Amino acid sequence: MNPVSPEIIRKSKEGDRLAFRELVIRSTPYAYSVAFRILNDEDNARDAVQESMIKIWKKLGGFHEENNFKTWLYRIVVHTCFDFLRKHKRNPEFRPDEKLWEKLGASLIDGKDTRFENQETAQVIRSLTNKLSPLQKAVFVMSELMQLEQEEIAEILNTNKSAVKANLYYARKGIKTMMEKHF
Amino acid sequence: MEKKDIQYEKLLKLLRQPEAGITEVDVENLADRVMAEIRQEKEQSRKYSEALYRLFYWAFIPWMRNALTTVMILVIAFFMFQNVSLDRKVSRLESQLIQTEYNYYQSPYTSKKNLMKYIPSGSFLHGDSVSVSRKDLDKLLNEYLELKNQSPEIPKTKNNGGLRKLFRNDTSKFKTNKKYPSI
Numbered sequence: 579m580n581p582v583s584p585e586i587i588r589k590s591k592e593g594d595r596l597a598f599r600e601l602v603i604r605s606t607p608y609a610y611s612v613a614f615r616i617l618n619d620e621d622n623a624r625d626a627v628q629e630s631m632i633k634i635w636k637k638l639g640g641f642h643e644e645n646n647f648k649t650w651l652y653r654i655v656v657h658t659c660f661d662f663l664r665k666h667k668r669n670p671e672f673r674p675d676e677k678l679w680e681k682l683g684a685s686l687i688d689g690k691d692t693r694f695e696n697q698e699t700a701q702v703i704r705s706l707t708n709k710l711s712p713l714q715k716a717v718f719v720m721s722e723l724m725q726l727e728q729e730e731i732a733e734i735l736n737t738n739k740s741a742v743k744a745n746l747y748y749a750r751k752g753i754k755t756m757m758e759k760h761f
Numbered sequence: 762m763e764k765k766d767i768q769y770e771k772l773l774k775l776l777r778q779p780e781a782g783i784t785e786v787d788v789e790n791l792a793d794r795v796m797a798e799i800r801q802e803k804e805q806s807r808k809y810s811e812a813l814y815r816l817f818y819w820a821f822i823p824w825m826r827n828a829l830t831t832v833m834i835l836v837i838a839f840f841m842f843q844n845v846s847l848d849r850k851v852s853r854l855e856s857q858l859i860q861t862e863y864n865y866y867q868s869p870y871t872s873k874k875n876l877m878k879y880i881p882s883g884s885f886l887h888g889d890s891v892s893v894s895r896k897d898l899d900k901l902l903n904e905y906l907e908l909k910n911q912s913p914e915i916p917k918t919k920n921n922g923g924l925r926k927l928f929r930n931d932t933s934k935f936k937t938n939k940k941y942p943s944i
């Protein structure tokens with residue numbers, strides 16, 4: 579994945595649209611990765627990324643180049659995803675596909691080597707995190723799936739490290755309870 | 762490590778495996794959509810600015826701005842002058858008021874409010890009270906005396922005598938809003 583160079587950021591800040599297009603192309607995979615794992619839906623993730631990129635264009639003037647662009651990008655994407663989650667409230671009646679559940683069980687219990695497609699991953703995450711709050715889900719995704727540092731997560735979520743730890747603790751607990759219930 | 766912890770670790774490995782990906786074509790399409798939206802927003806903002814300019818272009822003409830400021834100052838000055846002038850008139854009229862009343866009734870309004878009612882209606886009646894000006898009382902008394910001179914046969918009543926005495930010899934008693942004995 580090509581990182582976004584400071585030159586591209588500087589030119590985009592000056593209003594260079596070609597540079598900004600390049601910035602969008604280079605940063606979309608990162609943004610999509612986090613959006614897809616939080617929203618668990620390809621279309622919603624694409625819409626959230628698109629909305630985030632427009633926000634970035636508008637807010638780029640306020641970005642200080644000494645800061646980490648990736649963290650700043652994640653912050654905008656995660657907050658846009660929170661807005662999406664608020665709009666499309668969690669469905670308490672959500673039930674995972676039984677075949678998928680069996681496939682997951684076979685892998686976890688019997689130790690079969692299994693690979694999931696994007697949609698399958700989305701379904702598993704959605705079913706396991708259905709009872710979690712958006713913040714707990716975001717912390718789980720960033721900490722456990724994307725393996726970001728807790729300091730970075732705290733910066734992205736505008737909170738402190740202990741809040742991240744607490745949210746991660748409850749997220750893990752919730753997911754383990756769901757696993758116990760189903761396997 | 763407990764069984765559920767092992768299962769949890771396996772689950773995380775499974776969910777991390779497929780890097781939630783987006784194809785290059787999708788990235789290009791998304792970038793195009795973002796740029797189109799930015800162009801559209803810019804266009805809308807330009808149209809809005811143009812419309813605002815067309816509506817308020819006169820505000821950018823210096824002599825027009827100065828003239829309008831002058832007019833505004835004059836209008837405010839005129840309003841203040843009118844206000845002071847009206848206040849004085851009201852105070853003068855109020856000082857001319859004499860209330861003569863039977864079964865004095867205390868109005869809930871201030872005397873100034875009563876007066877404001879009196880001015881447009883030409884008379885002021887409230888409950889059992891009657892309000893007349895000093896001028897009217899003088900006129901009434903003069904007419905009475907004139908009539909009395911022309912018709913000496915009008916018998917002198919207790920009240921008539923009282924009236925003359927009251928208005929000729931003891932006018933200092935008449936003050937605004939003061940309770941007087943009936944005529």
